[in-house]
Amino acid sequence: MKSEPDEFSFDDLAKAPGRRVPWFGVRNYQARNFMRDQMKPGDPVFFYHSSCAEPGIAGIAEVASTAYPDATQFDPKSKYFDPAATQETPRWFNVDVRMVRKTPFVSLTELRRHEELATMRLLQRGNRLSITPIDPREWKFITGKLLKS
16 A cells, blocks of 8 residues: 655554554545455555655555545545545545554665566556555565565
8 A cells, every 4th residue: 555655654654543544535446446345354555655755665554444435535625525426326435554563664676676576566667556456475575575674
């Protein structure tokens, strides 16, 4: 799960009440579908800082709820407002995310160095999705080799 650290960082998650927040504002249908249809409570996620000087994995979190309608789509004052969304037929969903642990930072450059991660969706040319699934082999490689502390 990607977030721009100047908007919401892993350290912000660590300071949130209960170290838990709704992951709102996703406005890409494919990323929404991953979150809505595939994420389940207890699923681990990498918290990835993007659109910054040094993008990379900043920590591990977990999905803390099933998907539910993103309230920001109904708020005309929100930058995530969607006039086509209604309470009866919401278009956008989010899950709650809870902090698990801060990790040593693993940069995008470091991730790209490893052949074991060559097919990782995050690393594919043109990928701009804020949420992408990760293969269990990739998870195991990153947690077992790159995040050893």
